[in-house]
Amino acid sequence: MSTKKQLHFGAFMRPASIHSCSWRYPDAFSDANFNFKHHIRFAQTLEKGLFDAIFMADHVSLLNMPDEALKRSATVVSLEPLTLLPALAAVTEHIGLIATASTTYNQPYHIARKFASLDHISEGRAGWNVVTSSNPLEALNFGLPEAVEHDERYKRGRECYEVVTKLWDSWEDDAILRNTETGIFADLDKLHPPKHKGEFYAVEGALNVARPVQGWPLIVQAGASEAGRQFASEVAEMVFSAASTLSTAQEYYADIKSRAKAYGRNPDHLKVFPGCFVIIGDTLEEAKNKKRQLDSMVDPSTGMGSLSILLGCDASKFDLDGPLPEIPETNAVKSGRQKLVDMAKEDNMTVRELAQYVGGSYGCLEMLGTVSMIADQMEEWLNSNACDGFNIMFPYLPQGIDDFVDKLVPELQRRGVYRTSYEGNTLRENLGLPRPKNQYCD
């Protein structure tokens, strides 16, 4: 067995590809985002490639972009993650299934129940990506006049997390007896209704689902702001970071692990997965050409839409060929906005250039090249405290997945930095994470 630090991979699969023009790429499935049969194929291939998990992002609304961009976006129709993942659980055996669910727009009893059910159906493969939701259109679909303010969202998120984990612990692991002789089905001495009364939630009764196979489904977070990082360092076991350079990734990695340690956690029990957009070519030039071809399909209006989301204001009003103007404090994702503002200043970019940059793959970390170049880069990140694995974003489907699994995975295995079979039975076991104790037991 290799003693080298091992790479782990999540697959960012909702939307099916992060690239706004993946659906137009030659031979790609243009309905990749919305065709269940395709999703089966993707999941089974990723499992063959020994990925730790499939990750489904989520928004409870259309994305907030101008019509010119919206009509070009494959995200307008997609399958709800907690409906799609149970279906994929039935046709896979090992791969983890991580769904995003918003603490701002979901009641904790529903979250706890659905993830616990998914964990049982998949025999221990569920994960919850805890998000607090920043898209203002979501609020309008739930009777609120505007997005909940950033700090309040995190307060609510923390309490929701607290209630959900209490609900998962409602039943002790050995509470379900099913004794056909005595007729006693469950030991009520091992039942612990949360009786929670907090600032945002009052939840009296126990969950009507047995304790999850994993104890708790895996806790995933992607907080980037101060409040978000602190929350992630306290509760997350997997963190998705948006770092696009080695140095920002190292800063994030050090920060989040030291916060976890300061909070009294074992920092090894918090895995950091930067999002990573991978294009494999037989040569660097071929990989770059694929990217160029993809980006060339991006309509400028789509870039403006993404830019508006990232900045939290309507960028279409700016002078396309001028520099980025000052932007007032908004409710948008803080770190993402700052990164763009800094980049625009440093590189003297015009609004148009910024829009083109984010319009394709949202300006995330990219690894383009031959398998050996990409393997080198991944090893470098892994061994320089920048990450514990990557959340892979595929450029188009199914070819992006097939290339990764057929070409890159064997190379990483050859180098001894990637598993040749799943180590355990559950998502936690494969990631080397402990099963949480029930908080109501000693």
Added chain:
Amino acid sequence: MSTKKQLHFGAFMRPASIHSCSWRYPDAFSDANFNFKHHIRFAQTLEKGLFDAIFMADHVSLLNMPDEALKRSATVVSLEPLTLLPALAAVTEHIGLIATASTTYNQPYHIARKFASLDHISEGRAGWNVVTSSNPLEALNFGLPEAVEHDERYKRGRECYEVVTKLWDSWEDDAILRNTETGIFADLDKLHPPKHKGEFYAVEGALNVARPVQGWPLIVQAGASEAGRQFASEVAEMVFSAASTLSTAQEYYADIKSRAKAYGRNPDHLKVFPGCFVIIGDTLEEAKNKKRQLDSMVDPSTGMGSLSILLGCDASKFDLDGPLPEIPETNAVKSGRQKLVDMAKEDNMTVRELAQYVGGSYGCLEMLGTVSMIADQMEEWLNSNACDGFNIMFPYLPQGIDDFVDKLVPELQRRGVYRTSYEGNTLRENLGLPRPKNQYCD
């Protein structure tokens, strides 16, 4: 092709059996309610038996029964319906998938999204059982001090239904273009955000799921009160009735169909399915013995629990060997309570006798006997305007399903009153129901 009126079957599968002691029956799966592998076997056998649909009841809490009954109940742990059904969609091809979702404890945007996603994943097999939820423990899990009052529940239910159906119509059927040449993914002229502002809900934006395969998933209801019957007659396409005698079933059937007609609907587009508990024997005596064996396992405390639910008050305080005392007006299911009160009066039943009656299979319609006796009885109901089909409750699993599919189904086919293959591709097509037009189109 037979010109006889045809039987249709739903399978009542959550809890896996309605009978409180099914899990203790010899050779039955004691974990039928909570083992996904078993659910696959059940679903595939039901599909072999050409059932129209699997039906999953739901409550967002433990059931409200005293601890003595609760600890004997297999319902304490079960899988959430909208998590379980997508998983079953992946391993079946024809059978309909009906999940219960409460309009009192779910936001319409979530309901619309999940059922639309299930309809796409299953290629047109989803159905929504619209319930308003009467269990007071559910309220306590969602921050409410007590159950919402009956009339208010139905007002909210109607508005929720209205918003959900608007959301399903957000996109016209041909709105998704996916034109890889022009880069236009969706035709926004065919997008209709509901912009709903009502008494209970404000929902501005469109659904981020394409229009369901069936237009709308099948609408199912089980209203029994005045408000419930009227709602069902206006919107339901399948109604679950709780009639336990031919005459009450005929009354219900005539009433609900004439209400539908008065409302301007084609009464054939509303199918009535009484719940029906079936035990098959080689002889009548054998079937009766199976029932006796099952009921003999019922602890009196379990009967008291069910009785308390049905009456909406704690029956354990009553004198076990006295008559049923006067019961104050409660928030419980009105019709169910009245039926018991009337029965107790008519037959001079004690509280103990009532408890034993409901403790096993909740006093629902029972058909016990040989296949030919049961086939006779089903034909009689079908041909005397008492039903369009039955929602079958199995006494224990898997034997109850196997007996039904292997023995009763061939007999019904021989008589020409049951299909020998599925007629269509969707749940609606198999039931002979039309696909709803989009309300935003002419």
